[in-house]
Amino acid sequence: MSGVLDFRANRVVVATSTITAVYLAWAALRVGGAAVPIELAWATTLPVGALASWACWRAVPADAYPAARRFWRHMGITTGLLSVGGATNAYAVVVAAHGRETLSATAAGQIVQVPEATLAIYAMALLMLMWALLRLPSRAQLTAEARRRFVLDAAIVMFTTGVFVWYLSFRHFGDWAGMISSRVAPTLGVIALGFIGGFAFLKIALLGARAVDTPAMRLLAVAASVGATTGAAGPWLAQITPSLAATISLAPTALLITLAADRQRRAAGAPQPATEPPRRLFSFVPYLAVAAVDGLLMVTAARRDDDVIISAVAAVLLTAAVVYRQISALSENNRLLNRVDATVRELRDTQAQLAHQAQHDSLTGLANRRLFEQRVAEAGASAVPSSVVLIDLDDFKVINDRLGHVTGDSLLVAVAQRLRACVRSDDTVARFGGDEFALLLPGVSATDAIDVLDRIATALERPVSVSGLDLLVGSSIGVADAAGDLDAIELLRRADLAMYAAKSGGKGRHARYDATLDERAATDAQMGADLRLALDRGEFHLLFQPVVQLPDGVPAGAEALVRWTHPSQGMVPPDVFIAAAERTGLIVPLGSWILREACRQASLWLRRDGASQPWRVGVNISARQLREPGFASQVAEALRESGLTADRLTVEVTETAVFENGPAVEALTAISHLGVSVALDDFGTGHSSLGLLRTTPVDILKVDKSFIDGIPGREEESIIATAMLQIAEGLHLGTVAEGVETRAQVERLHQLGYRLAQGYYFDKPLPATEMGAKLAAAANHSAISAA
Structure with missing residues (x-):
């Protein structure tokens, strides 16, 4: 659809240009004295006005900037009124010549009065033009001083223009009055409005209009000036041919308006950003006006005696010197002001950049x-x-x-x-x-x-x-x-x-x-402070739950369990302070202490009782610890400090701690390379147990208590326990049954094939000395049995 509109708009420009060219050819022949009919002039000037009005109406699409659309539709109405005025004038000329064979140069040479209706329509058109200009928003915000200077410049321009119009046209009232009868004043008013419109167009083009394309506005300024100038030259043109005076302004003005509308159409009616300050061109207007009037003075003085011409030349030279000096000063001021403007713009840009940097992240560009x-x-x-x-x-x-x-x-x-x-x-x-x-x-x-x-x-x-x-x-x-x-x-x-x-x-x-998070945060904050003090004061100690052989219950190792005796609260349940330590991050220093203390205690057992029995001590490791960079190095350091060999240590982790956790798997791999065993605790309750067995360096499966509780009562539990054992054996892994509490469970687990277990049936968590004594007793028992 846009392509069709472009094609039609271009056709209007071509048609308007062609018709104007035909009219100018007619005017040239008319001036040359050729007997060309006046109907041809009106046949060209009236359609070109209608085309210009249509071009203005279609200059801006319906969804464009509202101010632009409003202005160009006002321009379309203005051009339409000018066309109607031309039509009424044409009607008067044709009626006056009615009855003759042709409106030849001789016939048309007779004076035809301009109808009152024509003058009224022209005045309405120019008033509509003024209304459109007044409603047009400007990019420049003028100060009171700038408005005063602009009004003064406008007055100077109008005065100078009036002088020349008077000299070239209005002083020939005697010649003109015969042509337009008693309607001299209305005619002069219409011409004056045309000059004001041209000057207003030029002013807006220089200041910049947010709604209208600047080149289009300049074309409109030229159009208004051409129309006013040709109108003012009416008496002079009437001396050549009255028909030329009546039609000369219509075609060129309409062509310029059409070109302006086409320019606006190609600019898509978009509002223009005020990126540059308005130029200071009007500073030279008064001096140009003075120069023009001085030139007119020289021309008129040349027709008088030598004294007048000498005085006129002196006045002009003095004026020129003063104007040159003033222009030089203004040029220097203008250069200084331009430098100041550039500096101000640079400072403003820098300030905007600093303000942006102060409120945005330098890496991502997001808000800070x-x-x-x-x-x-x-x-x-x-x-x-x-x-x-x-x-x-x-x-x-x-x-x-x-x-x-x-x-x-x-x-x-x-x-x-x-x-x-x-x-x-x-x-x-x-x-x-x-x-x-x-x-x-x-x-x-x-x-x-x-x-x-x-x-x-x-x-x-x-x-x-x-x-x-x-x-x-x-x-x-x-x-x-x-x-x-x-x-x-x-x-x-x-x-x-x-x-x-x-x-x-x-x-x-x-x-x-929700509000419970605040309560937990307050509890964690207090618990965190207490945990930190407890670490510093040595309030934690370890208990060890035996891991035994089935079915005789001989200790084969132990799992280290941390306990906290609070000075005022007494024994704090592990599930309370361990969870708080996880949330506050204190699980990292607490876990490090547990690891070092368990290794130290196991080393003492080993030095006291010898290495005849292949037991292991298990230490629970949290997910947070596994995410710590260099955790495997901490394990190696704990072994080195304590003197415990790597084959005596087992780190126990939950499935949750390593599920989709690449760093945790990497840490366990490094630990396994040290020779430390890895046990998967609470096996069967995590996210993807079988998948973890393929990706995690596991040596031992600790079957969760929830699968042991139903043994031997429920056959389903026995089936699951058996399946887990078969998986472990197939992967060459050891198994430990957790949470064993009854003799029946011991017998059934042994019958299923389990050889290691732990739970309250065998022993509750024991102090280090008691656990060491049990391991020593097991070693002695083994020695006696071997003997």
Whole structure:
């Protein structure tokens, strides 16, 4: 459709140009004295006006800038009125010549009065033009002083123009009055309005209009000036041929208007940005006016005596010198002002750049914490429900440490792009530093935000190609509702609590804030402080639960279990303080202490009782410890410090700790290379037990208590226990049955093929001395049996 409009618009330009060329050829023949009919002039000037009006009406599409569309439709009405005025004038000429064979040069030489209706229509057209110009918005914001200078320049221009119009035309009232009878004043008014319109067009073109294309506006200024000038030259043209005076302004003016409309059409009617300041061209207008009047003075003085011409020449030379001096000063001022403008623009650009840098992350281009908190405050001030989301990338530190910061930065940029793609344009995506991102979702409650969080989690699960590597990155996400009485810091704190709740639930999840998280946070904060003090004060100690042989119950090793005796609270249950240690991160120093203490105690047993019995001590390792860089080195250091050999140590991990956790698997592989055994604890209750057996360096399966409880009562439990044993034997793994509490379970497990077990049936967790005594007794028993 746009191609059709382009073709039609171009045809209008071609048609208007052709008709104008025909008219100009007629005018040239007419001036040359050829007997060409006046009907040809009107036959060309009237259609060209209609075409110009249609071009203005179609210059701007319906969906363009409203001010542009309004202006060009006003221009179409103005041009249409000019065409109607020309038609009424043509009618008067034709009627006056009615009855003659042809309106030849002789016949048309008779004077024809301009109808009152024609003058009225022309005046309406020019008033419509003034109205269109007044409603046209300008890019330039003029100060009071600038407006004063502009009015003064306009007055000078109008005065100078009036002088020349008077000299060339209006002083011939005697000649002109015979042609237009008593309507001299209305005619002069119409001509004056034309000059004012031309000057107004030029003013807007120089200042810049936001709605209209600047080159199109300049063409309109030329069109108005041509129309006014040819109208003012009417008496002079009437002396050549009256028909030329009546028609000369219509065709060129209409052609210029058509070209302006076509230029606007090609500019698509788009508003023009005010990127450059308006030029200071009007500074020279008054001096040009003075020069023009001086030139006119010289011409008129040349027709008088020598004294007048000498005085006129002196006045002109003095004026020229003063004007030259003033123009030189103004030129220098203009250069200085241009330099000042350039400096100001440079400072403004620098300030804008600094302001952007102060509110945006330099790596990703996202909003930073400062801008995010500002927008959260703005959202909180409104009544619209919003939500704040905090995103932490899982295991990003491992990627950063192992692959380098360049790869880590590229990964962060890719994550930022995916986050942007998951939200709306009016949502705010921010990076707080490191691997922590935040979202502000205006108009979306925390409940409704779940769909967005699912979309984000799905987007981040896809591999990210960075530096030739396909990296997997998970995320833990927390979301909180924004409320008017909460500041940004409190909202981020709540989202942070929810995010850590998601992370402690196994990572790769999202959680919503509720009041219970505050209660747990307060408990964890107090518990964390107490745990730190307990580590410093040595309030922790280890107990050891025996791992025994079936069916006789002879100790074959032990599992180290940590206990805490609080100074005021007494014995704190392990499930309470271990969970708090996980959430607060204190599980890392606590786990390190447990590992070193278990190795130290086992080394004491070994030195006291010898190495005749092949027992092992098991130490539970948390998922958080496995994610620590260099954890295998910590195990090696604990063995070195204690003097315990690697074959006496077993690290026990849960399936959850290693499920889809590449760094954890790598750490266990390194530990296995040390000669330390790896036991998969609570086997059968995790995510994907069989898959883990193929990817994780496991030596021992510890079958969870939940599968032992039903033995020997339920046959299903026996079937599962048997299947696990067969899997372990097929993979050449050892097995330990956990949670054995009855003699019947012992007998049934032995009957199924289990040879190692642990549980309260054999012994509760024992102090180190008692456990050592049992291992020593087992060694003595073995020695006696061997003897």
